[in-house]
Amino acid sequence: MALTDNAVNGRSVKEAYGKGKLTLTAACEVGDLLTKAGALADGNSGANKADWVALDKALSGVEIEVAKIAVIGGLTGATLGDLAYLSDTAGGYSATAGTKEQVVGQALSATDILVQPQWTVMTGDASSVAQVRFVDVQLTNANLLALLGTDIVLVAAPGAGKAIVVHGIYMYFDVTTTAYTIGTATLQINYASDGADIAQITEAGFLDTATDAGRWYLLGGAIATPVITVPVANVGVVMRALTADMTGGNAANTLSVRTFYSVVDTAAFS
Helix, strand or coil: CCCECCHHHHCEEEEEEEEEEEECCCCECCCCEECCCCCECCCCCHHHCCCEEECCCECCCCEEEEEEEEEEECCECCCCCCEEEECCCCCCEECCCCCCCCEEEEECCCCCEEECHHHCCCCCCCCCCCCCEEEEEEEEHHHHCCCCCCCEEEECCCCCCEEEEEEEEEEEEECCCCCEECCCCEEEEEECCCCCEEEECCCCCCCCCCCCEEEEEECCECCCCECCCCCCECCCEEEEEECCCCEECCCCCEEEEEEEEEEEECCCCC
């Protein structure tokens, strides 16, 4: 089952933090998601992103108590860890993204979600950047020794009319006894299907050193010389080797890769 909202008299507030007062411009139910102006938030427009959670049921024009963070009960069908999105239905929650995507919380159980909408921003909101997401992939020793011929997918293709923009990559090398000899291998992060290069990870003192270590690769550049990458529509992001494979290693070695990214439009948007 998937998370299902229960808006009319079905939700309850179990905990709330960061409370304030807000005058409504529309009637609301307990647990409804509200804009900073007091309207019902919805995913149909970037102008209506969620900022508050209603702690009371009231009519338009009434001042009610709201919160930045709340545990809302009364939903059904969720699984621990499921994301909750702002629904296209005003004020509501959804198991899938609305027209303009905003993650507003995460399931604590089948019926309860931790709601914290100020942690996220809405894709398409002209006043903000696209939502930053991350995905984790762990490469085994076998993966690391075969990157020349076998791409490892770090981020799946986003779908038609969309492209992935990578903001940064965190890697942790867990090494047992023996590191790698890099030689002429060039390890890169690329768009799949031989798309543009995004980052290179062959510096000395990381994968060629028998010490557990992490690395943060922040993509960008100086103001006068920004790093320019052309996003490729509906293509995933992969790790691969060029020229040659690394050698050496140990069967127990792993490389954990966390990729921070956004999904953007590949056509005109407003």
